[in-house]
Amino acid sequence: MKKKLLKTAICTALTVAFAVPAFANPFADVPTKHWAYDAVNKLAATGIVSGYGDGTFKGDKTLTRYEMAQIVASAMGKVSTVDQKVIVDKLASEFATELNSLGVKVDGIQKQLDNQIKFSGEARVQYDNNTEDTSYRFRLGATGKINEDTKLNARLTTADADGIDKTSLDNFGSPSIDRFNIETKLGAVDTVLGKQDLKLGQGLLYNSYEVDGAAITGAKAKLGGLTVAYDNSGDTSVQAAEYQNQLFGTNVAADYLKIDNIGTANEYAALSTDVSVFGKKVGAEYVRNVSQKANAYRVGTDILGARVSYINFDANALPEQSGFNFAGTTSTGFGNSSQKDKGLQVTYGRDLAKNVNLELDYKNLDVAGNQTKATVNVKF
Numbered sequence: 001m002k003k004k005l006l007k008t009a010i011c012t013a014l015t016v017a018f019a020v021p022a023f024a025n026p027f028a029d030v031p032t033k034h035w036a037y038d039a040v041n042k043l044a045a046t047g048i049v050s051g052y053g054d055g056t057f058k059g060d061k062t063l064t065r066y067e068m069a070q071i072v073a074s075a076m077g078k079v080s081t082v083d084q085k086v087i088v089d090k091l092a093s094e095f096a097t098e099l100n101s102l103g104v105k106v107d108g109i110q111k112q113l114d115n116q117i118k119f120s121g122e123a124r125v126q127y128d129n130n131t132e133d134t135s136y137r138f139r140l141g142a143t144g145k146i147n148e149d150t151k152l153n154a155r156l157t158t159a160d161a162d163g164i165d166k167t168s169l170d171n172f173g174s175p176s177i178d179r180f181n182i183e184t185k186l187g188a189v190d191t192v193l194g195k196q197d198l199k200l201g202q203g204l205l206y207n208s209y210e211v212d213g214a215a216i217t218g219a220k221a222k223l224g225g226l227t228v229a230y231d232n233s234g235d236t237s238v239q240a241a242e243y244q245n246q247l248f249g250t251n252v253a254a255d256y257l258k259i260d261n262i263g264t265a266n267e268y269a270a271l272s273t274d275v276s277v278f279g280k281k282v283g284a285e286y287v288r289n290v291s292q293k294a295n296a297y298r299v300g301t302d303i304l305g306a307r308v309s310y311i312n313f314d315a316n317a318l319p320e321q322s323g324f325n326f327a328g329t330t331s332t333g334f335g336n337s338s339q340k341d342k343g344l345q346v347t348y349g350r351d352l353a354k355n356v357n358l359e360l361d362y363k364n365l366d367v368a369g370n371q372t373k374a375t376v377n378v379k380f
Helices: 005-016 037-046 065-076 082-094 096-101 108-114 166-170
Strands: 117-128 133-147 150-157 176-186 189-196 216-223 226-231 236-247 250-261 264-277 280-289 294-303 306-313 341-353 356-365 369-379
Touching: 065 082, 065 096, 082 096
Parallel strands: none
Antiparallel strands: 117 133, 117 369, 133 150, 150 176, 176 189, 189 216, 216 226, 226 236, 236 250, 250 264, 264 280, 280 294, 294 306, 306 341, 341 356, 356 369
């Protein structure tokens, strides 16, 4: 396989796409007005290509497989996104023999990536017909590997803002670090220390992924099917345990949760499972507030691409951290956990484009009434 070096430079520049300062005309034979100047310049700035000893690039020179392997080897240590990794992985697979001859192990790509700080982001626009508000939120996450068994996770987030004029944008407030934790292994135990997410069962009992402000600041440990979590960092303390296992070929999760808010404690027990009914997979969740002797359950299945669920809960059966998203837990909450209620929830998700997703959420409860939320998430 032979290619022109210049064409390879263009392809690799577009593949890696580093945002780096440009050098001033790094090669004597690549004039600033050449159509490929910017791409070659970027490759040289990142150290992927270095040209020849006489200061030339020789863009018309036929490229050997070993020369291409050297370019790929340089690019292997530079990639920083998933898309870049996919393309460089393909190149590394094509030139694996040459790379091995040069002493570069293809398996090292993942190791080099794991040793880098990885960034990911999310921008969200959400409309809620219940409040007639459109809100905006931005999040930026970072993960850095400390050693083979330990990594650091952090996330910067803005608060929701209504509208996009200057006054409403001021409502974003100062960005805050809403996740900051260390994942590590202590023997056979997977441990997370710091501010982190917690989800129990299928989320009806507790789900900080769905409810802003429900993250715990403490410790979580997992050994086999058993997970325990503890947070005693503020006025509200949280103790939780979950055991997951297979029962008659079906995944079952049993949960315990205790929430103590300034001396007022509530204890919860929950069961959740997925069962097959007439060939359809049905998710079922049951929660009991042992302290209040109140019950809640939700049953749902997929119909025509949408998730259709029926929920029924007694007053005080569910905590505000429930994944059902009660009023008061977020700016777009719905319903009231202190009231008995029941009704339907329908959720539908669709990818509009790569890394762009639309989600529609419709609720119809006897007491709370109707709510429709439309959310567009952009991930990068």
